[in-house]
Amino acid sequence: MTTPNIAAGAYAAIQRAANGVTPTQKTNQTGGFSQMLQNALGDLTSKGQQMDAKAMAAANGKGDLVDVVTAVAETEVAVETLVSVRDRMIQAYEEIMRMPI
């Protein structure tokens, strides 16, 4: 049963090399990806709220149709990008989880 231990050690070494920190330091550090995702989601929420406000104004006959279209396009781009990045990250994670150790 030496192979799994060697593999685990190798993975840990790669992780240390990639992060430049020791495993003990790693515990109190927030994840880079989750932080990025959180920022992107916050940005997305504000964009969605702006879009909703514009759509409501247009429905009430006060807003401009062009404003609604541009706001929707902006939100759509943000959502599509975020969803694609998330899908890729989940896919990569699943691939790592499937890796035989």
Next chain:
Amino acid sequence: MDFMRSIFIAATGLRAQSGRMRVIAENIANANSTAANSATDPYRRRVPSFATSFDRDLQATVVSMGRIRTDGSDFTVRNEPGHPAADGQGNVKYPNVNTLIETVDMREAQRSYEANLNVITATRRMIARTIEILRA
């Protein structure tokens, strides 16, 4: 992002052309409006103008509706003695609106609007194709 900026710039074009359309609609709607009496002038044709400006937020040159000026050309005079707005000789002043010219202007506004819509459609397609790379 440059893509979003092009969409916003095209949107200013849409706004300008819709404003122009409004002025043309006013002109066509009032093509037959006469004054209440012979002493006052009837509706005067209005001419929209476009102004180029630099948008600081967008960091781009955009278009906006400039001042709407009036057409100073002579009114059409028709001889209609029975008309309430007729003067002593029976002449009635009609607006200096030529419906044919307004129709051609309207077509131009429509074409310009469609050109700006095409910019938005093409930009959106470019964005969608770029995001597709992530999904592949």
